[in-house]
Structure formats: structure tokens, C-alpha cells
Amino acid sequence: xxxxxxxxxxxxxxxxxxxxxxxxxxxxxxxxxxxxxxxxxxxxxxxxxxxxxxxxxxxxxxxxxxxxxxxxxxxxxxxxxxxxxxxxxxxxxxxxxxxxxxxxxxxxxxxxxxxxxxxxxxxxxxxxxxxxxxxxxxxxxxxxxxxxxxxxxxxxxxxxxxxxxxxxxxxxxxxxxxxxxxxxxxxxxxxxxxxxxxxxxxxxxxxxxxxxxxxxxxxxxxxxxxxxxxxxxxxxxxxxxxxxxxxxxxxxxxxxxxxxxxxxxxxxxxxxxxxxxxxxxxxxxxxxxxxxxxxxxxxxxx
Amino acid sequence: xxxxxxxxxxxxxxxxxxxxxxxxxxxxxxxxxxxxxxxxxxxxxxxxxxxxxxxxxxxxxxxxxxxxxxxxxxxxxxxxxxxxxxxxxxxxxxxxxxxxxxxxxxxxxxxxxxxxxxxxxxxxxxxxxxxxxxxxxxxxxxxxxxxxxxxxxxxxxxxxxxxxxxxxxxxxxxxxxxxxxxxxxxxxxxxxxxxxxxxxxxxxxxxxxxxxxxxxxxxxxxxxxxxxxxxxxxxxxxxxxxxxxxxxxxxxxxxxxxxxxxxxxxxxxxxxxxxxxxxxxxxxxxxxxxxxxxxxxxxxxxxxxxxxxxxxxxxxxxxxxxxxxxxxxxxxxxxxxxxxxxxxxxxxxxxxxxxxxxxxxxxxxxxxxxxxxxxxxxxxxxxxxxxxxxxxxxxxxxxxxxxxxxxxxxxxxxxxxxxxxxxxxxxxxxxxxxxxxxxxxxxxxxxxxx
Numbered sequence: 144x145x146x147x148x149x150x151x152x153x154x155x156x157x158x159x160x161x162x163x164x165x166x167x168x169x170x171x172x173x174x175x176x177x178x179x180x181x182x183x184x185x186x187x188x189x190x191x192x193x194x195x196x197x198x199x200x201x202x203x204x205x206x207x208x209x210x211x212x213x214x215x216x217x218x219x220x221x222x223x224x225x226x227x228x229x230x231x232x233x234x235x236x237x238x239x240x241x242x243x244x245x246x247x248x249x250x251x252x253x254x255x256x257x258x259x260x261x262x263x264x265x266x267x268x269x270x271x272x273x274x275x276x277x278x279x280x281x282x283x284x285x286x287x288x289x290x291x292x293x294x295x296x297x298x299x300x301x302x303x304x305x306x307x308x309x310x311x312x313x314x315x316x317x318x319x320x321x322x323x324x325x326x327x328x329x330x331x332x333x334x335x336x337x338x339x340x341x342x343x344x345x346x347x348x349x350x351x352x353x354x355x356x357x358x359x360x361x362x363x364x365x366x367x368x369x370x371x372x373x374x375x376x377x378x379x380x381x382x383x384x385x386x387x388x389x390x391x392x393x394x395x396x397x398x399x400x401x402x403x404x405x406x407x408x409x410x411x412x413x414x415x416x417x418x419x420x421x422x423x424x425x426x427x428x429x430x431x432x433x434x435x436x437x438x439x440x441x442x443x444x445x
Numbered sequence: 446x447x448x449x450x451x452x453x454x455x456x457x458x459x460x461x462x463x464x465x466x467x468x469x470x471x472x473x474x475x476x477x478x479x480x481x482x483x484x485x486x487x488x489x490x491x492x493x494x495x496x497x498x499x500x501x502x503x504x505x506x507x508x509x510x511x512x513x514x515x516x517x518x519x520x521x522x523x524x525x526x527x528x529x530x531x532x533x534x535x536x537x538x539x540x541x542x543x544x545x546x547x548x549x550x551x552x553x554x555x556x557x558x559x560x561x562x563x564x565x566x567x568x569x570x571x572x573x574x575x576x577x578x579x580x581x582x583x584x585x586x587x588x589x590x591x592x593x594x595x596x597x598x599x600x601x602x603x604x605x606x607x608x609x610x611x612x613x614x615x616x617x618x619x620x621x622x623x624x625x626x627x628x629x630x631x632x633x634x635x636x637x638x639x640x641x642x643x644x645x646x647x648x649x650x651x652x653x654x655x656x657x658x659x660x661x662x663x664x665x666x667x668x669x670x671x672x673x674x675x676x677x678x679x680x681x682x683x684x685x686x687x688x689x690x691x692x693x694x695x696x697x698x699x700x701x702x703x704x705x706x707x708x709x710x711x712x713x714x715x716x717x718x719x720x721x722x723x724x725x726x727x728x729x730x731x732x733x734x735x736x737x738x739x740x741x742x743x744x745x746x747x748x749x750x751x752x753x754x755x756x757x758x759x760x761x762x763x764x765x766x767x768x769x770x771x772x773x774x775x776x777x778x779x780x781x782x783x784x785x786x787x788x789x790x791x792x793x794x795x796x797x798x799x800x801x802x803x804x805x806x807x808x809x810x811x812x813x814x815x816x817x818x819x820x821x822x823x824x825x826x827x828x829x830x831x832x833x834x835x836x837x838x839x840x841x842x843x844x845x846x847x848x849x850x851x852x853x854x855x856x857x858x859x860x861x862x863x864x865x866x867x868x869x870x871x872x873x874x875x876x877x878x879x880x881x882x883x884x885x886x887x888x889x890x891x892x893x894x895x
Contacts, residue, residue, distance in 0.1 A: 147609060147610075147611045148465055148466075148609045148611075148614075150611065151609070151611050151614050151615070155618070158872070161873070162876065162880070165880075292451065292454070293451060295883075296885055297880065297881055297882055297883040297884070297885070298880055298881040299881055299882060300885055
């Protein structure tokens with residue numbers, strides 16, 4: 144029986160081999176597995192694993208505001224520290240906190256830079272980031288093909304994610320330009336205004352607090368930046384009051400944990416002409432912001 | 446734990462290796478492993494209901510031993526009655542009065558009931574080895590959704606030394622692949638497409654409603670028979686021969702033949718323990734008595750599915766379809782040859798499944814009404830064209846394979862196909878379709894909730 148069983152298992156392995164090889168080919172073709180609900184995040188993480196950025200002293204992390212509002216070249220070259228932008232669309236504070244726990248342990252940065260807007264404090268947590276960050280680091284780093292199995296998705300879906308869905312082009316530091324996203328798209332956000340807080344906001348404040356505490360425990364500095372927004376996004380006195388309260392709440396949380404808080408929300412400096420949409424700066428706008436930020440960061444980093 | 450889940454994918458290879466390489470020296474050790482594995486498998490979903498499974502096994506084990514000790518008819522009836530009240534009481538309570546239904550409760554309850562009834566009738570003796578009996582009740586390939594193996598079939602296999610047969614193992618793997626194809630490529634895609642149609646039936650044209658009914662009929666078959674195939678395949682890998690549950694039911698030429706081929710283990714269970722006793726009870730009434738027995742039998746099938754009028758009507762309708770056969774004395778005849786009878790039976794079954802899948806009587810009647818009064822094609826849309834075409838091609842492939850292999854246990858029994866490369870091509874074609882055209886999220890097996 145033993146020999147028959149051994150032969151059976153050997154045949155089974157041989158039959159399964161082409162499937163394993165097929166998935167490896169998919170990976171090499173950058174038809175990546177699904178890691179989280181965010182296709183952009185998945186692509187960035189898998190690209191980073193294939194081409195590690197090396198030492199990262201300043202790690203940018205956050206939502207699309209962090210992704211688009213920071214000028215990579217100025218931060219990566221002018222600041223004189225190694226820098227990489229890990230931000231992705233739609234991340235909330237809960238998601239940022241969860242992913243940071245994995246990334247900080249992997250890259251050991253000295254500082255984490257989060258460029259934020261109230262939109263990072265509106266939704267409930269996204270469980271898929273928990274699943275990803277909860278996976279053993281050696282699997283995430285050395286064996287990401289595991290996610291083909293862990294988060295099974297049919298190949299035609301993986302193919303569509305890779306070739307049919309729009310995604311920005313990352314520069315050498317992981318950043319991207321928002322103008323690319325709006326190319327050929329007619330803006331329809333003229334009647335949209337700040338709608339804040341939401342039922343998910345309190346959870347996100349708690350997540351920010353946990354995140355600050357975690358970074359402090361890891362002896363990593365946090366630089367929490369309030370990004371500018373178009374003036375008409377916050378168009379009434381009541382909305383301005385809500386926004387001011389949000390800024391104050393964030394400042395209190397961040398400073399209570401001994402971290403750095405910077406606020407660049409200034410509608411007199413950041414005119415509406417410097418924006419690509421309500422909460423993202425155009426290329427010209429991000430140069431203005433990053434230039435100001437570099438000056439402040441030099442002070443913080445030193 | 447479900448077959449289509451990462452935990453099972455990790456659990457089963459470990460179990461398989463332990464089963465054949467470590468615990469194969471003694472039968473008792475192997476049965477201990479089966480029992481432990483079955484409880485682990487079942488408890489993975491909700492460990493609290495594991496206690497119900499164990500308690501039910503214990504009670505029926507003791508009742509079986511007591512039954513063997515006495516010849517007093519009244520006492521034996523009382524013992525069987527206790528088992529029936531416990532089994533059916535739990536089933537009734539959880540199905541009708543508790544929002545949380547323990548998975549597989551119907552299936553293991555049917556097993557324990559048939560165990561007691563078979564002892565009572567003298568068909569089998571009581572099982573004295575509790576590990577064997579508890580393993581029979583909780584046997585993990587079948588505990589969630591059948592097939593419902595009778596004690597006379599499974600208990601002897603648990604008591605006999607099992608040898609790994611390469612042929613049986615290979616056949617098991619093929620059947621798992623076939624089940625996987627049916628579940629992942631056909632059932633889950635049909636589910637998505639038909640849910641869209643059923644969800645908006647009021648605005649669908651007749652063509653859309655017919656397509657919805659067709660897809661749902663295929664879905665329930667592919668889902669349930671796919672699960673059964675996987676269960677039988679897993680059993681084969683462990684050296685067990687599990688009873689067949691489906692025998693190409695859509696090639697039936699009348700409704701009686703359909704039910705002899707559909708969910709065979711449940712139908713034969715009900716025939717033996719419900720229909721035949723009722724037939725005997727009503728025998729003095731001739732054909733009306735036979736009709737009454739059939740109607741009660743199918744009403745029970747309907748209400749077994751749950752507390753919905755649509756299920757009851759679904760069952761009774763099927764019972765009614767038997768009436769012409771009974772009146773013509775053609776109940777056990779095969780119904781002659783010809784594709785037209787097969788198509789006719791399929792259409793009847795398909796239209797009746799509209800009742801099964803409707804959330805309420807109002808919805809079912811609305812669906813039927815729209816089927817006869819709506820526009821033929823105007824406004825017909827489906828969610829995704831590509832998915833529909835892939836699904837349709839897969840359904841054709843399934844029917845083609847089933848027709849080609851209709852005298853075999855399952856369509857992938859293709860040893861006669863030469864050369865080997867062609868067989869290999871068929872395996873990889875099916876596997877490729879599973880990996881390429883499956884759904885983003887697997888839907889739960891339909892019958893797990895029954």
C-alpha cells in the first residue's frame with residue numbers, strides 16, 4: 144500500500160506543478176494576487192517587494208492626499224534623507240495604523256509623515272488591511288504568491304485588475320501626480336462640500352491616537368500634516384467651525400503623544416487655482432506645499 | 446469548515462497524511478482520527494453546536510444498545526419514540542423557532558433516525574463500538590450536506606480495515622474536480638446572474654424570466670450535486686464508498702424518474718421510512734390512498750426545507766405531478782424514449798423551482814404572472830455579458846459530458862479515453878476554467894442551510 148500511495152502522491156504533485164508554475168508566471172507578469180480591497184495599495188506593496196526601496200528614514204503614509212500632495216523629488220532629494228511614499232487611495236486612520244504596524248517593523252524609519260484631510264476620518268475600518276497586515280511578515284515579504292490562495296480570485300478578475308483598471312504611474316519614490324488621474328475626466332464635484340463628522344469619525348480619532356502611541360513606543364517620530372483644501376469645500380461658517388474643531392482634535396491627540404503637528408490649511412496661500420480637485424493639489428500647488436513643508440521638516444528632523 | 450475554504454485546504458492534506466501514514470496501523474486508531482477530524486471540521490464553524498452533535502450521538506448510541514437488550518415490543522417502541530422525538534424535535538425547533546440553524550442538523554438526524562428504525566426492524570444490530578458509531582454520525586465529508594448514508598452502508602466500512610487503492614484515490618480526485626467545476630464555474634456564476642433577474646423580476650421581459658428560472662435550476666443542481674461529488678471524492682480518498690446522490694436527473698423522462706435520480710439518498714430515505722409505511726397504511730383505499738401517501742411525502746420534503754409557504758407548495762406541486770402517473774399505473778415505468786419527454790420534465794421542474802427560490806408566495810405568483818403577460822424581449826439585460834456566455838458554455842459542457850458518460854458514476858470516469866494526453870487535457874481544461882472563470886466570492890452551498 145505504501146508504495147502505491149507514494150506513487151499516487153507523486154503523481155498528484157506532478158499534476159499540480161503546472162498550476163503552481165502558472166501562478167508564478169502570473170506573478171512575474173505583474174498580474175498580482177489580491178492583497179486588500181485596494182488595487183492601488185496592492186500594486187504598490189507588490190512593486191515595493193519586487194524592487195525594495197532600501198533604507199527609508201522618512202516614510203510617507205496615508206490616503207490619496209499623502210499620495211498626491213507631496214512632491215517626491217523635493218522630499219527625496221532636497222531634504223537629504225531617504226524617503227518613500229507608501230500612501231494609497233481611500234485609506235482611513237484605522238487602515239493607516241494597521242499597515243504602519245507592519246511597515247514600521249519592516250523598514251524601521253525614523254519618521255512617519257501623514258498628510259491628512261477630514262476625509263481620512265469618515266469611514267469604518269477596512270477589514271482587508273487587517274487581514275493583510277495580520278499575515279506573517281515572511282509570507283508578505285518573501286512569498287506574496289500565497290495571496291493567490293489566501294484571497295482566491297479568478298484569473299480573469301486578476302487580469303482585469305492589472306490591465307483594465309486605471310491606476311497612476313508611481314515615481315521613483317512611490318508618489319504620483321493627481322493631474323494624471325483627472326486627465327480626460329470632467330470634474331463633477333462643484334456642489335460637494337465638507338460633510339463631517341460621520342458615524343465613523345470617533346473610531347478614526349481613536350485609531351489616530353493608537354497610531355501615535357504605537358509610533359512613540361517604537362521610537363518613531365510622527366509628523367502629522369493637515370493638508371490644504373479648496374476654500375469652497377468649506378463654504379459656510381458652520382463648516383468652518385466643524386473643520387476648526389477637527390484640527391483642534393487632531394492637534395490635541397498628536398501633541399498629547401509627543402508627536403509633531405503641522406497645519407497648512409490656509410485659503411489665502413492655497414488659492415483654489417492651486418487645486419486639481421477639492422482636496423488634492425495640482426502639480427503647482429504641491430510644489431508650493433512641499434517647499435513650505437521641507438523648511439519645517441528640516442527643523443523637525445534636526 | 447467548508448470544502449471551498451482555505452482552512453479545509455490546509456486541514457485535509459494534513460488529515461490525509463496522518464490517516465494513511467501514521468494512523469494506518471490500527472483500525473481503531475484510524476477511526477479515532479476520523480472522529481477527531483470530523484469534530485474539528487464541524488466545530489470549526491461553531492464549536493457550541495458540536496455539543497448538540499455529540500449529545501445526539503450519545504443518546505442514539507445508548508438507545509441502540511437498549512433496543513438490542515429487550516424484546517418487549519412496547520418498550521422498543523418507546524425507545525425508538527424517544528430517539529424520534531429528540532431528533533425531530535431538535536430539527537423542528539432549530540428550523541422553525543431558532544434563527545441560528547446548526548449546520549448539517551438534518552443530515553445527521555436522518556442518519557440517527559434510520560439507525561434506530563433499522564435496529565427496530567431487525568435490519569442491523571446495534572453498534573457497540575462508540576467510536577465507530579460517533580464517527581458514523583459525524584463523518585466529516587457528509588456531515589454538512591449529505592449524502593445521507595444508511596447505517597447498513599457506512600457502519601460496516603468503518604468497522605473494516607481500509608486499504609488505500611490507487612484507482613479509488615484517482616477516481617476520488619476526478620470526482621472532486623468535477624464537483625469543483627460544477628460548483629465554482631457553473632453554480633456560483635448562475636447564482637450571481639439569476640439573483641439579478643430574481644431581484645428585478647417585475648421589470649424583466651419573459652425571456653429574462655425564463656433565463657432566470659433556467660439558471661436557478663441549473664444552479665441548485667450544480668451546487669448540490671457538486672457538493673455531493675466533492676464529499677464522495679473526499680470519502681474515496683479515505684477508502685470509503687459513499688452513496689451516490691445524483692444520477693443525471695435532467696435526463697429523466699417523467700417526474701417519478703426525476704426523483705429517483707435527484708437527491709437520491711434523501712428520496713430513498715423518505716421512501717423507506719415515510720412513503721412505504723404510509724402506502725401500507727392507505728393500501729385499502731387503492732389509488733387515492735397512493736396519491737395521499739405521495740402528497741404527504743412531498744409535503745414533508747417541502748416543509749423540511751424551512752418555514753416558508755413556497756417550500757410547502759413546491760413539495761405539494763411535485764406530489765401533484767405524480768397523480769397522472771399513479772392513475773395510469775406508470776409510477777415505476779421509465780417513461781419511454783425521446784428527448785421531448787426529457788425536455789418536458791426539465792421545463793416542469795424548472796418552473797416549479799421558481800416557487801422554491803421565491804422569497805414569498807406573492808413574489809412567486811408575481812414571477813409566474815409576469816412570465817405569461819410581460820413583453821417577450823423588451824428591456825432584457827443581464828449583469829455581465831462575458832459571465833453569461835462563459836456560464837452558458839460551461840452548462841453545455843456539463844450536459845455534454847453527462848450525456849456522454851451517462852452510464853458512469855460521474856462524467857470524469859474517462860479511463861477509456863486514449864491517449865493519456867487527451868485525458869490530461871480534459872483535467873487541465875476543467876481546472877483552468879475553475880481558476881479562470883470562478884466567482885470573486887464563493888457562495889455558500891445551498892443545502893448547508895437545510
